[in-house]
Amino acid sequence: MTENSYDYRIVRGFVFSALFWLIIGLIVGLWIAFEMFNPGLNLTPWLSFGRLRVVHTNGLGLGFGLAGIFAATYYILQKLTRTPIVFPRLARFHLYLFNIIIALAALSLFAGMSTTKEYAELEWPLDIAVVVMWVIFAVNVFASLIRRKEKQMYVSLWYIIAMTVTIAVLYIVNNLAVPVNFFKSYSLYAGVNDANVQWWYGHNIVGFIFTVPILAMFYYFLPVSSGLPLYSHRLSIISFWSLIFAYLWTGAHHLMLTPVPEWIQTVAIAFSIFLIAPSWGSVVNGYYTLQGNWDKMRSNYLIKFFILGITFYGLQTIQGPTQGLRTLNAFFHYTDWVIGHVHMGTMGWVTMTISASFYYMIPKISGRPLHSIKIANVHFWLILMGQLLWTVTMWIGGIQQGAMWKATDPDGSLTYNFLDSIASLYPYYQIRFAAGVVYFVGILLFAWNIFVTIRKSEK
Numbered sequence: 001m002t003e004n005s006y007d008y009r010i011v012r013g014f015v016f017s018a019l020f021w022l023i024i025g026l027i028v029g030l031w032i033a034f035e036m037f038n039p040g041l042n043l044t045p046w047l048s049f050g051r052l053r054v055v056h057t058n059g060l061g062l063g064f065g066l067a068g069i070f071a072a073t074y075y076i077l078q079k080l081t082r083t084p085i086v087f088p089r090l091a092r093f094h095l096y097l098f099n100i101i102i103a104l105a106a107l108s109l110f111a112g113m114s115t116t117k118e119y120a121e122l123e124w125p126l127d128i129a130v131v132v133m134w135v136i137f138a139v140n141v142f143a144s145l146i147r148r149k150e151k152q153m154y155v156s157l158w159y160i161i162a163m164t165v166t167i168a169v170l171y172i173v174n175n176l177a178v179p180v181n182f183f184k185s186y187s188l189y190a191g192v193n194d195a196n197v198q199w200w201y202g203h204n205i206v207g208f209i210f211t212v213p214i215l216a217m218f219y220y221f222l223p224v225s226s227g228l229p230l231y232s233h234r235l236s237i238i239s240f241w242s243l244i245f246a247y248l249w250t251g252a253h254h255l256m257l258t259p260v261p262e263w264i265q266t267v268a269i270a271f272s273i274f275l276i277a278p279s280w281g282s283v284v285n286g287y288y289t290l291q292g293n294w295d296k297m298r299s300n301y302l303i304k305f306f307i308l309g310i311t312f313y314g315l316q317t318i319q320g321p322t323q324g325l326r327t328l329n330a331f332f333h334y335t336d337w338v339i340g341h342v343h344m345g346t347m348g349w350v351t352m353t354i355s356a357s358f359y360y361m362i363p364k365i366s367g368r369p370l371h372s373i374k375i376a377n378v379h380f381w382l383i384l385m386g387q388l389l390w391t392v393t394m395w396i397g398g399i400q401q402g403a404m405w406k407a408t409d410p411d412g413s414l415t416y417n418f419l420d421s422i423a424s425l426y427p428y429y430q431i432r433f434a435a436g437v438v439y440f441v442g443i444l445l446f447a448w449n450i451f452v453t454i455r456k457s458e459k
């Protein structure tokens with residue numbers, strides 16, 4: 001198979017889409033971070049925190065995250081199966097449909113149309129469009145696998161299969177609803193059942209977007225960009241199957257101390273702790289791949305993205321099971337500690353891995369070196385510093401918040417009311433905003449670097 005027979009236009013299209021939605025999602029993120037210490041800015045319903053928060057989460061999770069994943073998947077799939085995209089026109093339709101869906105999603109959420117189920121806020125017509133889009137994507141994934149010229153299935157392909165199948169199941173089951181009109185529907189589930197299905201979905205949609213396909217990228221791009229073979233294929237497969245075995249049982253750790261039956265909560269805690277093993281199986285595999293070649297962290301600009309990325313994943317997968325324990329969750333739930341957890345994963349692990357994957361793919365497919373490695377290095381340090389300051393500030397703020405909510409006077413009454421606790425966090429929110437700006441500048445440099453590299457290759 002020669003390099004020319006692969007179809008990379010679709011990869012480039014999704015790279016552009018990812019960068020576009022990343023910038024939009026971050027602008028909204030910065031705005032809502034600013035609103036947190038300037039609540040007067042909730043001027044109209046259209047600018048209210050409640051509406052914009054979902055534009056931020058959908059724009060970044062579904063817009064940036066999924067587009068990055070589609071870009072990398074279409075690239076990895078062709079390389080690892082040694083088969084060009086089987087249905088290129090379908091793939092192009094996938095690209096257009098994806099962008100139309102995300103634009104309509106942002107618009108409808110902005111207009112206040114929402115099912116109110118977290119990460120499943122889109123109303124039913126858009127849900128149907130998402131399912132159609134996913135089937136189109138799955139057709140190409142499975143057609144490539146069936147027609148593959150490479151018999152061996154490298155671990156990244158397993159992660160891609162797991163994502164493709166699981167997201168379809170999760171999305172359809174949790175979004176089953178009864179429409180009342182074109183813009184409004186009600187969930188098929190009610191009460192505790194609704195909560196249980198919702199968080200089975202919520203946890204796993206996060207996992208099968210922000211973990212599983214990101215691991216597929218990590219396992220593929222770390223060896224190819226470092227020129228070092230993966231430390232252990234056996235460990236990668238054991239980690240994969242044990243991750244998949246455990247992941248889907250843990251959703252109820254989002255529902256600790258609620259009316260959900262206690263045994264379901266306990267099962268979720270047990271599987272969450274179990275998850276440390278497969279997660280660290282991947283972390284250790286990454287570290288050992290660099291064994292004896294740690295100087296590449298300095299000499300190869302991509303390696304530090306991957307290694308810091310997997311390190312944040314490792315930290316995230318220790319923090320997660322810990323904060324899911326009943327006693328700790330009683331303290332941390334609803335606090336900014338969890339917001340810190342989310343953003344170490346998204347601004348650290350996810351962004352770093354997707355960034356490095358784009359930096360690897362774009363020069364390869366445009367046949368030109370990256371516009372500027374220096375800019376890529378500045379991008380790295382800005383997003384690292386921005387993310388660290390962002391998350392550490394939220395952890396400290398979260399501890400203060402939890403402590404204030406629990407504080408009681410000698411007569412047993414609460415020492416602080418809720419508003420006191422929010423107002424006392426303003427300094428933390430100001431630091432978070434500043435950290436967000438640092439991170440955002442890093443992202444702008446990233447987008448610029450990729451854009452110029454592609455433009456130069458077209459001349």
Ligand code: HEM
Pocket residue numbers: 118206210211250253254272273275276279313316317318319320321322323324329332333334338341342344345346350
């Ligand atoms: C072993 C792995 C992990 C476990 C056991 C875990 C556990 C948890 C728990 C218990 C919560 C809920 C805290 C609360 O609301 O009280 C949570 C929230 C969250 N985690 Fe993790 N986590 C893990 C890894 C990750 C990773 C790698 C990401 C990727 C970014 C991630 C993203 C999130 C998100 C987005 C939320 C917020 C969900 C919401 O909207 O309420 N987690 N996690």
Ligand code: HEM
Pocket residue numbers: 026029030032033036053056057060061064065338339342343346347350351432433435436437439440
């Ligand atoms: C400049 C960078 C960023 C800023 C300023 C920012 C800001 C925010 C703010 C203010 C919230 C709401 C917190 C709250 O309700 O108290 C939030 C939530 C969230 N953000 Fe970001 N964000 C940034 C980057 C990202 C990135 C890169 C992603 C994903 C790729 C992301 C995904 C999320 C998610 C999933 C939540 C929901 C968390 C939960 O419900 O627990 N954010 N963000």
